[in-house]
Amino acid sequence: MTQLPPAAELRRSIALVDDDRNILATLSIALQAEGYATRVYSDGEAALKALTDNPPDLAVFDIKMPRMDGMELLRRLRATSDLPVIFLTSKDDEEDEEAGLALGADDYIAKPFSQRLLLARVRAILRRAAPVSEPAPTGDQPAVVDDQPAAPMLERGRLQMDPSRHRVTWGSRPVSLTVTEFLILEALAQRPGVIKSRNQLMDAAYPDDVFVDDRTVDSHIKRLRRKFRVVDPEFGAIETLYGAGYSFADG
Structure with a gap:
């Protein structure tokens, strides 16, 4: 076949x-x-x-x-x-x-x-984007079954991330993120307090050796902060260590 x-x-x-x-x-x-x-x-x-x-x-x-x-x-x-x-x-x-x-x-x-x-x-x-759903099979086409286990929820303080549904909330209020923003935030939130360099964040958001430069990550971080400050003006969970990178504080 x-x-x-x-x-x-x-x-x-x-x-x-x-x-x-x-x-x-x-x-x-x-x-x-x-x-x-x-x-x-x-x-x-x-x-x-x-x-x-x-x-x-x-x-x-x-x-x-x-x-x-x-x-x-x-x-x-x-x-x-x-x-x-x-x-x-x-x-x-x-x-x-x-x-x-x-x-x-x-x-x-x-x-x-x-x-x-x-x-x-x-x-x-x-x-990196959420997988598309499969339509009902027609004719002789076999059904496509998604047997991949759902990615676990990620909870850090007021932050909740659902990778399977590409959903993010902060204190129960939804925050709409692009695919790139989601993956950068996920990389930071997976290990609170650990500094991630720009290169590490690039690797998380841009796999397969796709080259991007430093200012790309910086621009996404700025936009992430702006989005969270819409729902919480006091948001400060994404921290900058100048010359080293970024970290997530869930306290």
Whole structure:
């Protein structure tokens, strides 16, 4: 019997938003060749409603677009959604990178980029995201049974994390996190008081040797703190040891 690729992986859908139709066509072909379904949009306004009404598993946004740029698209999307997002930025525009991460992007790639790099980033983020549920089987297709044990709840003081459902609460109040933010917080909370370097946090949030630089982790930490301070203005559980890294205090 021929072994079929994992059904969940084949069904993963990716939205591409870019005003350059050549980039849309090239990336769509490359992603489809890897087994992903793709949806393409040439401007942010057209993408916003579609991504809100029928979210894909991941989206790739160009920043520089007319009408509604990628920053504004992400800002509006983050009001209601934690959809994983990769930003495409200009090669040397650090302000774009930092602003995108501050808005809640999971990753960014500087143009010009290789398709191989983008595919690696896409695979890494989708593996970190919650698994998609399997539909009822049709015809001769065998049922896919998820026999993986549920990840245990993580409780640290007022913090509760449910990795199986990607849910976080602080003092019983929900806190909405992106995949990257969740994994960074989980890495810190697993060992309270232990200092985790930026490299260790990168390894937790970006597996498979996907390179990111220091400011990426710093930007995610800043956003984590802001989100928790919305529900608790006195939140201070994520501590900084300058020159060494970050730690979680559950006291």
